[in-house]
Amino acid sequence: MNIFRLIQGQWGLTRDAEFRKDPWYILAANRVVDAGFGKPPKGFFSNKLDEGVIIPGLVNSHSHIELSSLKDKISPGSGIVEMARRIQAERAKISDIDIRNAAITAVQEARSFGTFYFCDTINDTEFASFIKGLPAFHGNRYLELLGFKNPSDSERIAKIKPMLEEDMTLLPTIHSVYGSSPTLMNFVREKARSTSISFHLLESPEEIDFMHNTGAIVDFLKSINQYTQHREMSNKSIVDYLNQMGMLSFKKLLLVHLSSARREGIAELNELIPHAAWVLCHRSNKHLGIERTNWEALKLSPMKLLLGTDSLATAPNLSILHEMRAIEQTNHFSTSELWKAATYDAYEYLEISTSRIPYYFFPGALPEISSMCQVRAQELI
Numbered sequence: 001m002n003i004f005r006l007i008q009g010q011w012g013l014t015r016d017a018e019f020r021k022d023p024w025y026i027l028a029a030n031r032v033v034d035a036g037f038g039k040p041p042k043g044f045f046s047n048k049l050d051e052g053v054i055i056p057g058l059v060n061s062h063s064h065i066e067l068s069s070l071k072d073k074i075s076p077g078s079g080i081v082e083m084a085r086r087i088q089a090e091r092a093k094i095s096d097i098d099i100r101n102a103a104i105t106a107v108q109e110a111r112s113f114g115t116f117y118f119c120d121t122i123n124d125t126e127f128a129s130f131i132k133g134l135p136a137f138h139g140n141r142y143l144e145l146l147g148f149k150n151p152s153d154s155e156r157i158a159k160i161k162p163m164l165e166e167d168m169t170l171l172p173t174i175h176s177v178y179g180s181s182p183t184l185m186n187f188v189r190e191k192a193r194s195t196s197i198s199f200h201l202l203e204s205p206e207e208i209d210f211m212h213n214t215g216a217i218v219d220f221l222k223s224i225n226q227y228t229q230h231r232e233m234s235n236k237s238i239v240d241y242l243n244q245m246g247m248l249s250f251k252k253l254l255l256v257h258l259s260s261a262r263r264e265g266i267a268e269l270n271e272l273i274p275h276a277a278w279v280l281c282h283r284s285n286k287h288l289g290i291e292r293t294n295w296e297a298l299k300l301s302p303m304k305l306l307l308g309t310d311s312l313a314t315a316p317n318l319s320i321l322h323e324m325r326a327i328e329q330t331n332h333f334s335t336s337e338l339w340k341a342a343t344y345d346a347y348e349y350l351e352i353s354t355s356r357i358p359y360y361f362f363p364g365a366l367p368e369i370s371s372m373c374q375v376r377a378q379e380l381i
Protein backbone atom coordinates (compact mmCIF):
# COMPACT_ATOMS: atom_id res chain seq x y z
CA MET A 1 0.00 0.00 0.00
CA ASN A 2 1.21 3.49 -0.85
CA ILE A 3 1.53 5.36 2.45
CA PHE A 4 1.63 8.68 0.63
CA ARG A 5 -1.30 10.65 -0.71
CA LEU A 6 -1.43 13.57 -3.07
CA ILE A 7 -3.46 16.72 -2.66
CA GLN A 8 -4.10 19.18 -5.46
CA GLY A 9 -5.36 22.69 -4.92
CA GLN A 10 -6.29 25.85 -6.78
CA TRP A 11 -3.73 28.34 -5.38
CA GLY A 12 -0.50 27.72 -3.47
CA LEU A 13 2.41 29.77 -2.13
CA THR A 14 5.76 29.33 -3.89
CA ARG A 15 9.16 29.36 -2.13
CA ASP A 16 9.52 32.91 -3.45
CA ALA A 17 6.36 33.83 -1.57
CA GLU A 18 4.22 34.42 -4.65
CA PHE A 19 0.90 32.71 -5.39
CA ARG A 20 0.69 30.27 -8.25
CA LYS A 21 -2.09 28.12 -9.63
CA ASP A 22 -2.33 24.33 -9.44
CA PRO A 23 -0.20 23.42 -6.43
CA TRP A 24 0.24 19.80 -5.39
CA TYR A 25 1.48 18.32 -2.15
CA ILE A 26 2.57 14.80 -1.30
CA LEU A 27 1.61 13.96 2.24
CA ALA A 28 2.96 11.21 4.46
CA ALA A 29 1.20 10.43 7.73
CA ASN A 30 1.84 13.77 9.38
CA ARG A 31 3.85 15.97 7.05
CA VAL A 32 4.25 17.32 3.55
CA VAL A 33 7.18 15.48 1.98
CA ASP A 34 7.15 17.12 -1.45
CA ALA A 35 5.33 19.91 -3.22
CA GLY A 36 5.20 21.55 -6.65
CA PHE A 37 2.99 23.23 -9.21
CA GLY A 38 1.39 22.14 -12.47
CA LYS A 39 1.11 18.50 -13.46
CA PRO A 40 1.40 16.33 -10.33
CA PRO A 41 3.48 13.13 -10.16
CA LYS A 42 1.60 9.94 -11.00
CA GLY A 43 0.94 6.86 -8.92
CA PHE A 44 -0.57 8.43 -5.82
CA PHE A 45 -4.00 8.31 -4.36
CA SER A 46 -5.07 11.82 -5.27
CA ASN A 47 -7.55 14.24 -3.75
CA LYS A 48 -8.46 17.51 -5.47
CA LEU A 49 -9.58 20.25 -3.09
CA ASP A 50 -12.24 22.81 -3.91
CA GLU A 51 -11.40 26.37 -4.86
CA GLY A 52 -9.27 28.16 -2.29
CA VAL A 53 -5.72 28.81 -1.12
CA ILE A 54 -3.11 26.53 0.47
CA ILE A 55 -0.22 27.95 2.49
CA PRO A 56 2.45 26.58 4.80
CA GLY A 57 1.86 27.60 8.44
CA LEU A 58 2.63 31.13 9.64
CA VAL A 59 5.06 32.13 12.36
CA ASN A 60 4.27 34.62 15.10
CA SER A 61 7.76 35.78 16.11
CA HIS A 62 6.65 37.69 19.20
CA SER A 63 3.75 36.97 21.49
CA HIS A 64 2.89 36.86 25.20
CA ILE A 65 0.22 34.16 25.26
CA GLU A 66 0.21 34.46 29.05
CA LEU A 67 -1.41 37.91 28.76
CA SER A 68 -4.36 36.74 26.65
CA SER A 69 -6.76 37.35 29.52
CA LEU A 70 -5.96 41.08 29.29
CA LYS A 71 -7.83 41.49 26.02
CA ASP A 72 -9.44 44.96 25.80
CA LYS A 73 -7.94 46.05 29.13
CA ILE A 74 -5.52 48.61 27.64
CA SER A 75 -7.09 51.74 26.13
CA PRO A 76 -5.93 52.92 22.69
CA GLY A 77 -3.15 55.50 22.89
CA SER A 78 -1.99 54.34 26.35
CA GLY A 79 1.74 54.30 25.59
CA ILE A 80 4.10 51.74 27.15
CA VAL A 81 4.19 53.13 30.69
CA GLU A 82 0.44 53.23 31.12
CA MET A 83 0.32 49.74 29.56
CA ALA A 84 2.85 48.43 32.10
CA ARG A 85 0.87 50.02 34.93
CA ARG A 86 -2.41 48.51 33.74
CA ILE A 87 -0.91 45.06 33.15
CA GLN A 88 0.45 45.03 36.67
CA ALA A 89 -2.87 46.08 38.17
CA GLU A 90 -5.08 43.81 36.04
CA ARG A 91 -2.99 40.66 36.32
CA ALA A 92 -3.37 40.58 40.06
CA LYS A 93 -7.15 40.32 39.64
CA ILE A 94 -7.22 37.33 37.28
CA SER A 95 -7.16 33.70 38.40
CA ASP A 96 -4.73 31.13 37.00
CA ILE A 97 -7.55 29.18 35.43
CA ASP A 98 -8.84 32.25 33.57
CA ILE A 99 -5.30 33.03 32.38
CA ARG A 100 -4.95 29.49 31.04
CA ASN A 101 -8.38 29.36 29.41
CA ALA A 102 -7.78 32.69 27.67
CA ALA A 103 -4.40 31.39 26.48
CA ILE A 104 -5.94 28.24 24.97
CA THR A 105 -8.62 30.27 23.17
CA ALA A 106 -6.05 32.72 21.78
CA VAL A 107 -3.78 29.96 20.42
CA GLN A 108 -6.72 28.13 18.83
CA GLU A 109 -8.01 31.34 17.24
CA ALA A 110 -4.59 32.06 15.70
CA ARG A 111 -4.30 28.47 14.46
CA SER A 112 -7.66 28.71 12.75
CA PHE A 113 -6.10 31.41 10.55
CA GLY A 114 -2.89 29.48 9.85
CA THR A 115 -0.53 30.63 12.64
CA PHE A 116 1.12 27.52 14.06
CA TYR A 117 4.41 28.66 15.64
CA PHE A 118 5.08 31.24 18.34
CA CYS A 119 8.15 32.87 19.83
CA ASP A 120 6.47 33.39 23.13
CA THR A 121 7.75 35.45 26.03
CA ILE A 122 6.61 34.25 29.43
CA ASN A 123 6.99 35.78 32.84
CA ASP A 124 5.53 33.12 35.11
CA THR A 125 7.43 29.84 35.53
CA GLU A 126 4.28 27.78 36.03
CA PHE A 127 2.76 29.20 32.87
CA ALA A 128 5.96 28.22 31.05
CA SER A 129 5.36 24.57 32.03
CA PHE A 130 1.66 24.79 31.22
CA ILE A 131 2.18 26.10 27.69
CA LYS A 132 4.85 23.48 27.00
CA GLY A 133 2.26 20.79 27.66
CA LEU A 134 -0.42 22.40 25.53
CA PRO A 135 -0.86 20.23 22.38
CA ALA A 136 -1.83 23.27 20.24
CA PHE A 137 1.37 25.14 21.17
CA HIS A 138 4.48 24.92 19.02
CA GLY A 139 7.40 27.25 19.27
CA ASN A 140 10.12 28.84 21.36
CA ARG A 141 9.46 29.74 24.96
CA TYR A 142 11.46 32.64 26.36
CA LEU A 143 11.36 33.03 30.13
CA GLU A 144 11.64 36.71 30.89
CA LEU A 145 13.70 37.68 33.92
CA LEU A 146 11.98 40.82 35.04
CA GLY A 147 13.36 43.15 37.72
CA PHE A 148 15.38 46.33 37.44
CA LYS A 149 16.52 46.85 41.00
CA ASN A 150 19.25 44.64 42.41
CA PRO A 151 18.21 43.28 45.82
CA SER A 152 15.88 40.60 44.50
CA ASP A 153 18.10 39.52 41.56
CA SER A 154 19.95 36.71 43.31
CA GLU A 155 16.70 35.34 44.70
CA ARG A 156 15.15 35.40 41.22
CA ILE A 157 18.18 33.69 39.67
CA ALA A 158 18.29 31.01 42.38
CA LYS A 159 14.61 30.22 41.76
CA ILE A 160 14.95 30.02 38.01
CA LYS A 161 18.24 28.08 37.75
CA PRO A 162 16.94 24.56 38.54
CA MET A 163 14.05 25.04 36.14
CA LEU A 164 16.38 26.02 33.30
CA GLU A 165 18.62 23.06 34.02
CA GLU A 166 15.70 20.67 33.92
CA ASP A 167 13.95 22.17 30.88
CA MET A 168 16.58 22.84 28.21
CA THR A 169 14.03 24.18 25.72
CA LEU A 170 13.12 27.08 28.00
CA LEU A 171 15.30 30.05 27.03
CA PRO A 172 16.01 32.79 29.58
CA THR A 173 15.75 36.32 28.29
CA ILE A 174 15.57 39.90 29.49
CA HIS A 175 12.51 42.09 29.16
CA SER A 176 14.18 45.32 27.98
CA VAL A 177 16.85 47.78 29.10
CA TYR A 178 14.43 49.16 31.67
CA GLY A 179 12.88 45.85 32.76
CA SER A 180 15.96 43.77 33.61
CA SER A 181 18.99 44.76 35.66
CA PRO A 182 22.66 44.36 34.62
CA THR A 183 22.92 41.35 36.98
CA LEU A 184 20.02 39.62 35.23
CA MET A 185 21.61 40.46 31.87
CA ASN A 186 24.87 38.81 32.96
CA PHE A 187 23.00 35.68 33.98
CA VAL A 188 21.00 35.49 30.75
CA ARG A 189 24.08 36.08 28.63
CA GLU A 190 26.05 33.26 30.25
CA LYS A 191 23.11 30.87 30.03
CA ALA A 192 21.83 31.58 26.54
CA ARG A 193 24.34 33.31 24.28
CA SER A 194 24.80 30.19 22.14
CA THR A 195 21.05 30.01 21.50
CA SER A 196 18.74 32.96 21.02
CA ILE A 197 17.37 35.94 22.85
CA SER A 198 14.22 37.99 22.37
CA PHE A 199 13.64 41.36 24.01
CA HIS A 200 11.82 44.64 23.55
CA LEU A 201 14.08 47.32 22.13
CA LEU A 202 13.31 50.96 21.42
CA GLU A 203 9.59 50.42 21.41
CA SER A 204 9.02 53.96 22.62
CA PRO A 205 10.98 57.26 22.73
CA GLU A 206 10.68 57.10 26.53
CA GLU A 207 13.45 54.46 26.45
CA ILE A 208 15.88 57.13 25.22
CA ASP A 209 14.87 59.45 28.09
CA PHE A 210 15.32 56.53 30.45
CA MET A 211 18.99 56.20 29.53
CA HIS A 212 19.34 59.83 30.68
CA ASN A 213 17.71 59.00 34.04
CA THR A 214 14.58 60.93 33.29
CA GLY A 215 11.06 60.58 31.90
CA ALA A 216 7.98 58.44 32.37
CA ILE A 217 9.75 55.05 32.68
CA VAL A 218 11.89 56.37 35.55
CA ASP A 219 8.76 57.71 37.25
CA PHE A 220 6.97 54.38 36.80
CA LEU A 221 9.88 52.34 38.19
CA LYS A 222 10.09 54.71 41.16
CA SER A 223 6.38 54.25 41.81
CA ILE A 224 6.83 50.46 42.11
CA ASN A 225 10.10 50.77 44.02
CA GLN A 226 12.11 49.35 41.15
CA TYR A 227 14.27 52.33 40.22
CA THR A 228 17.98 52.67 40.74
CA GLN A 229 20.85 54.17 38.74
CA HIS A 230 23.10 51.38 37.52
CA ARG A 231 26.66 52.55 36.91
CA GLU A 232 26.88 50.24 33.85
CA MET A 233 24.34 52.45 32.09
CA SER A 234 25.79 55.89 32.69
CA ASN A 235 26.38 58.10 29.66
CA LYS A 236 25.64 55.40 27.15
CA SER A 237 23.21 54.96 24.30
CA ILE A 238 20.94 51.93 24.54
CA VAL A 239 22.86 50.06 21.88
CA ASP A 240 26.23 50.84 23.49
CA TYR A 241 24.94 49.68 26.85
CA LEU A 242 23.61 46.39 25.46
CA ASN A 243 26.82 45.84 23.57
CA GLN A 244 28.97 46.49 26.60
CA MET A 245 26.82 44.07 28.60
CA GLY A 246 27.42 41.36 25.99
CA MET A 247 23.72 41.29 25.20
CA LEU A 248 24.39 41.52 21.47
CA SER A 249 26.75 38.54 21.41
CA PHE A 250 24.07 35.92 20.86
CA LYS A 251 23.80 33.46 18.01
CA LYS A 252 20.28 34.73 17.22
CA LEU A 253 18.60 37.91 18.35
CA LEU A 254 14.96 38.87 18.04
CA LEU A 255 14.83 42.62 18.55
CA VAL A 256 11.19 43.34 19.16
CA HIS A 257 9.66 46.61 17.89
CA LEU A 258 12.50 49.10 17.15
CA SER A 259 9.58 51.45 16.53
CA SER A 260 11.44 54.41 18.02
CA ALA A 261 14.93 53.49 16.81
CA ARG A 262 16.64 56.44 15.17
CA ARG A 263 18.75 56.28 12.08
CA GLU A 264 22.06 56.24 14.01
CA GLY A 265 20.83 53.47 16.33
CA ILE A 266 19.79 51.33 13.38
CA ALA A 267 23.17 51.99 11.72
CA GLU A 268 24.93 50.81 14.89
CA LEU A 269 22.82 47.65 15.04
CA ASN A 270 23.48 46.98 11.34
CA GLU A 271 27.19 47.18 12.03
CA LEU A 272 27.23 45.15 15.25
CA ILE A 273 24.60 42.49 14.58
CA PRO A 274 23.70 42.25 10.89
CA HIS A 275 22.65 38.65 11.63
CA ALA A 276 19.84 39.76 13.99
CA ALA A 277 16.13 39.81 13.21
CA TRP A 278 13.77 42.63 14.07
CA VAL A 279 10.18 41.83 14.86
CA LEU A 280 7.43 44.14 13.67
CA CYS A 281 4.25 44.11 15.80
CA HIS A 282 2.43 46.82 13.90
CA ARG A 283 -1.04 46.58 15.39
CA SER A 284 0.35 46.71 18.92
CA ASN A 285 2.41 49.83 18.15
CA LYS A 286 -0.62 51.50 16.59
CA HIS A 287 -2.82 50.57 19.53
CA LEU A 288 -0.41 52.16 22.00
CA GLY A 289 -0.18 55.29 19.84
CA ILE A 290 3.43 54.74 18.77
CA GLU A 291 4.05 56.11 15.27
CA ARG A 292 6.97 54.64 13.36
CA THR A 293 9.05 56.87 11.08
CA ASN A 294 11.98 54.53 10.42
CA TRP A 295 10.38 52.19 7.83
CA GLU A 296 12.91 52.97 5.12
CA ALA A 297 15.98 52.67 7.37
CA LEU A 298 14.81 49.25 8.55
CA LYS A 299 13.96 48.13 5.03
CA LEU A 300 17.57 48.84 4.04
CA SER A 301 18.95 47.05 7.11
CA PRO A 302 20.58 43.61 6.74
CA MET A 303 18.57 42.55 9.81
CA LYS A 304 15.82 40.12 8.94
CA LEU A 305 12.21 41.27 9.12
CA LEU A 306 9.95 38.92 11.11
CA LEU A 307 6.37 39.50 12.23
CA GLY A 308 4.77 39.31 15.65
CA THR A 309 1.63 40.44 17.40
CA ASP A 310 2.69 41.14 20.99
CA SER A 311 -0.10 40.21 23.42
CA LEU A 312 -3.86 40.49 23.35
CA ALA A 313 -3.46 43.42 25.74
CA THR A 314 -2.55 45.49 22.65
CA ALA A 315 -3.51 43.38 19.61
CA PRO A 316 -6.96 41.98 18.72
CA ASN A 317 -5.64 38.46 18.11
CA LEU A 318 -2.43 36.41 17.74
CA SER A 319 -3.05 35.73 14.04
CA ILE A 320 -0.14 36.70 11.81
CA LEU A 321 -2.46 36.74 8.80
CA HIS A 322 -4.38 39.63 10.39
CA GLU A 323 -1.12 41.33 11.31
CA MET A 324 -0.05 41.05 7.64
CA ARG A 325 -3.32 42.63 6.53
CA ALA A 326 -2.69 45.64 8.80
CA ILE A 327 0.91 46.05 7.59
CA GLU A 328 -0.11 45.62 3.95
CA GLN A 329 -2.39 48.64 4.32
CA THR A 330 0.60 50.85 5.21
CA ASN A 331 2.19 50.15 1.78
CA HIS A 332 5.66 49.95 3.34
CA PHE A 333 6.26 46.34 2.34
CA SER A 334 5.23 44.33 -0.69
CA THR A 335 2.78 41.51 -0.09
CA SER A 336 5.49 39.04 -1.05
CA GLU A 337 7.89 40.50 1.57
CA LEU A 338 5.22 39.98 4.21
CA TRP A 339 4.58 36.38 3.19
CA LYS A 340 8.32 35.71 3.33
CA ALA A 341 8.59 37.25 6.80
CA ALA A 342 5.71 35.10 8.01
CA THR A 343 6.91 31.84 6.44
CA TYR A 344 10.23 30.93 4.78
CA ASP A 345 12.38 33.68 6.35
CA ALA A 346 11.00 32.79 9.77
CA TYR A 347 11.54 29.03 9.25
CA GLU A 348 15.13 29.70 8.25
CA TYR A 349 15.93 32.18 11.00
CA LEU A 350 14.29 30.18 13.76
CA GLU A 351 15.60 26.87 12.37
CA ILE A 352 12.14 25.35 12.15
CA SER A 353 12.47 21.99 10.47
CA THR A 354 10.36 21.59 7.33
CA SER A 355 9.00 18.35 8.76
CA ARG A 356 7.32 20.40 11.51
CA ILE A 357 5.44 22.75 9.21
CA PRO A 358 1.72 22.11 8.80
CA TYR A 359 -0.19 23.31 5.73
CA TYR A 360 -3.50 25.16 5.78
CA PHE A 361 -6.36 25.31 3.30
CA PHE A 362 -8.52 28.45 3.14
CA PRO A 363 -11.68 27.21 1.37
CA GLY A 364 -13.17 29.59 -1.17
CA ALA A 365 -10.55 32.30 -0.54
CA LEU A 366 -8.72 34.27 -3.20
CA PRO A 367 -4.89 34.40 -2.97
CA GLU A 368 -5.08 37.74 -1.16
CA ILE A 369 -4.50 38.40 2.52
CA SER A 370 -7.77 40.28 3.00
CA SER A 371 -9.79 37.47 1.38
CA MET A 372 -8.03 34.80 3.47
CA CYS A 373 -8.79 36.74 6.68
CA GLN A 374 -12.50 36.15 5.96
CA VAL A 375 -12.44 32.35 6.27
CA ARG A 376 -11.29 29.83 8.83
CA ALA A 377 -8.56 27.55 7.59
CA GLN A 378 -8.49 23.76 7.67
CA GLU A 379 -5.26 22.01 8.61
CA LEU A 380 -4.21 19.65 5.82
CA ILE A 381 -2.21 17.38 8.08
Ligand SMILES: [Zn+2]
Pocket (backbone or CB within 6 Å): 062, 063, 064, 121, 200, 256, 310, 311
Ligand atom coordinates in the same frame (compact mmCIF):
# COMPACT_ATOMS: atom_id res chain seq x y z
ZN1 LIG B 1 6.18 42.05 23.86
